[in-house]
Amino acid sequence: MPAIDLTDDLDALQRLPGVAQRFVRYVQIDTQSDPTSETTPSTEKQKDLSRLLAQELGDLGADDVAMDEYGYVFATIPSTLPEDVAAQTPTLALLAHVDTSPDAPGANVIPTLHPDYDGSMIRLPGNPEVTLDPERQPALLDHCGHDLLTSDGTTLLGSDDKAGVAILMQLVEHLLADRSIPCPPLRICFTVDEEIGRGVDKLDLDRLGADVAYTLDGSSTDLLYAETFNAAKATVTVRGTMVHPGYAKGVMVNAVRILAELISLLPEAEAPETTDGYDGYLHPHTLHAGDPEEAAVLIILRDFTGDGLQRRKDLVADIVQFLRRKHPKAEFALEVEDQYKNMRSYIAETDPRAVAFAHAAAETIGMTLEEDIIRGGTDGSRLSELGLPTPNVFNGGHDYHSRFEWNTVQNLERSLRYTTALVQYWAEHGRD
Numbered sequence: 001m002p003a004i005d006l007t008d009d010l011d012a013l014q015r016l017p018g019v020a021q022r023f024v025r026y027v028q029i030d031t032q033s034d035p036t037s038e039t040t041p042s043t044e045k046q047k048d049l050s051r052l053l054a055q056e057l058g059d060l061g062a063d064d065v066a067m068d069e070y071g072y073v074f075a076t077i078p079s080t081l082p083e084d085v086a087a088q089t090p091t092l093a094l095l096a097h098v099d100t101s102p103d104a105p106g107a108n109v110i111p112t113l114h115p116d117y118d119g120s121m122i123r124l125p126g127n128p129e130v131t132l133d134p135e136r137q138p139a140l141l142d143h144c145g146h147d148l149l150t151s152d153g154t155t156l157l158g159s160d161d162k163a164g165v166a167i168l169m170q171l172v173e174h175l176l177a178d179r180s181i182p183c184p185p186l187r188i189c190f191t192v193d194e195e196i197g198r199g200v201d202k203l204d205l206d207r208l209g210a211d212v213a214y215t216l217d218g219s220s221t222d223l224l225y226a227e228t229f230n231a232a233k234a235t236v237t238v239r240g241t242m243v244h245p246g247y248a249k250g251v252m253v254n255a256v257r258i259l260a261e262l263i264s265l266l267p268e269a270e271a272p273e274t275t276d277g278y279d280g281y282l283h284p285h286t287l288h289a290g291d292p293e294e295a296a297v298l299i300i301l302r303d304f305t306g307d308g309l310q311r312r313k314d315l316v317a318d319i320v321q322f323l324r325r326k327h328p329k330a331e332f333a334l335e336v337e338d339q340y341k342n343m344r345s346y347i348a349e350t351d352p353r354a355v356a357f358a359h360a361a362a363e364t365i366g367m368t369l370e371e372d373i374i375r376g377g378t379d380g381s382r383l384s385e386l387g388l389p390t391p392n393v394f395n396g397g398h399d400y401h402s403r404f405e406w407n408t409v410q411n412l413e414r415s416l417r418y419t420t421a422l423v424q425y426w427a428e429h430g431r432d
């Protein structure tokens with residue numbers, strides 16, 4: 001079957017289930033966030049989608065619909081439980097983020113459908129050099145017979161996290177259209193700037209008013225993510241002495257050379273490109289200044305344990321100390337800042353049911369949820385730290401932040417089915 005441009009073939013679009021139609025609409029709105037911006041949201045265009053979602057939530061009949069000045073969208077789905085029961089049932093929040101990654105082009109996404117996938121390599125129509133290739137992306141082979149959704153190859157797809165957005169919006173439509181589905185006190189929230197690590201910086205938790213939450217921002221299907229890195233960043237600045245190279249002997253102290261030495265002392269076996277699973281790393285990420293007078297590097301530190309992260313901070317400090325002694329004429333500055341923490345311990349302290357119920361809900365629909373770790377951060381890690389336990393559940397997508405990102409119609413439906421079961425489970429067991 002040839003690829004179908006869903007912006008062009010409206011008959012094909014209308015044959016898709018509601019959740020996929022929503023997805024196709026939302027991915028066409030450019031919401032790329034920008035790490036160099038100081039504002040919230042980092043890009044004003046994120047509000048284009050936020051505004052639309054608020055409008056649609058209102059049209060669907062949700063209560064308390066509002067978008068705040070930062071572009072966060074809130075809504076309430078009233079509980080179906082008797083008032084006294086609802087009052088004793090935790091308020092559940094479901095979240096997804098509207099922004100897309102700055103790592104690949106995000107404007108003018110052309111959602112493209114590849115019906116009944118047969119397991120072969122696919123060249124994307126807008127750029128035949130961009131392929132979906134089972135050799136590189138083996139998860140494709142688990143999706144034979146699915147209807148694949150991709151971009152045309154010139155942009156990312158934006159399944160991260162417009163899949164989560166579409167699933168939540170479709171869920172709201174279902175819950176409000178069919179009040180026989182048990183529903184706890186439920187808050188819906190769309191966030192901004194997740195991709196640049198600021199997703200909940202300006203989120204008003206009192207306004208959200210939830211006791212437990214889930215983000216729908218996990219890749220693949222049948223997966224729960226409740227464990228993330230502890231994260232810190234270190235900035236090392238070296239100040240040297242610049243003189244004319246012609247008269248430099250014994251005088252010049254070259255900050256570039258000393259900084260290069262520092263980077264070479266970071267262990268190669270503890271890098272993102274040499275580790276996986278539960279191994280942490282030190283990652284020289286960005287060179288800031290870079291001349292003989294001043295050179296600076298941002299190093300990212302990650303580890304699943306608090307002790308491991310401390311060991312990495314100590315290692316950077318030791319390297320700086322070593323170079324300080326070796327180059328007494330240079331000046332060194334080291335700044336270390338914590339970014340986020342592993343969410344698992346916070347969830348266990350606040351409400352371990354956030355994880356237990358996620359598994360139990362899956363069982364009610366014959367699904368076995370596996371747990372995976374996130375080698376990165378997520379809004380949920382910060383929320384869990386702030387006292388709102390927030391595991392991350394799957395939204396069906398694969399190969400995030402790239403032009404060969406994909407999801408499937410069937411995965412979107414499966415994620416919707418699971419999320420519905422999760423809502424129902426909290427309604428029925430929230431008082432347990």
Ligand SMILES: [Zn+2]
Nearest residue numbers: 160161194217
């Ligand atoms: Zn995401």
